Amino acid sequence: MTWLAHAGGTGWDEIVAGAAPWIVALGVFVVGRRHLAARSGAGEYVARQAEVANVCR
C-alpha cells in the first residue's frame, strides 16, 4: 500500500480514514433500503389481510 502512503502517514491509518466516509454512506444506504423494504412489506401484508377479509365476507 505504499502508493497510498504520503509524508507522515503509515498507510493503514489513511486507508481506515479514507474508507470511513464511504462505509458510513454504504451503511446509511443499506439500512435505508431495509427500512423501505420493511415498510412496503408491511403495506403488502395489510392489503393482503383486507383482501382475505373481503373474500371471507
Added chain:
Amino acid sequence: MLDQLTRNGITRNQLFALASAGIYFAAGLLGFLVTGFDDFAGDTDEKLIILGLNPLHNVVHLALGAAWLAAAFSAANARLANLALGAGLLVAFVLGVAGGAGFLNIDDAAEPDNYLHLVYGLASVAVGLKASEDVVHVGRSAVAA
C-alpha cells in the same frame, strides 16, 4: 439514457442526484487535467481554483459521480443516495478538519474543500430528508398518457 430517466418524470431527489453526478464527474475530470496521474495520493500544491487536489481525490470525485448517476434512475435509490452520500461528505468534512485527510491533499481545517464538503453534505442530506417525492419534471410519455 436521459430519455429513459425522464420518461415518467423525475422527483426532486432524482434531480439533485443527477445534478450531483454532473458536478462530481466534472470535478473529477477537470481535476485530472490539473493533477495528471503522478503523485497519486501525494501532498501537492496542485489546486482546482482554490481546492487542493491529487489524483486519488479525483478518483473519489468520479466514484461519487458514478454512484449518484446509478442512483438517479429510481426515486427511492436517489433519495437514499442523497442521504448516504451526504452523510459520507459530512464524515469527510470531520476527517478533513481533524487533519485526517492528508491523502486527499486536504491538510488541515483551513482548506476550503472542507467547507465545500460540509455545505454539499448538508444540502444533500436536507434534500434526502425534506424534498417531496412528487414528480417535478413530466416526461413525454407521461404527457401522452
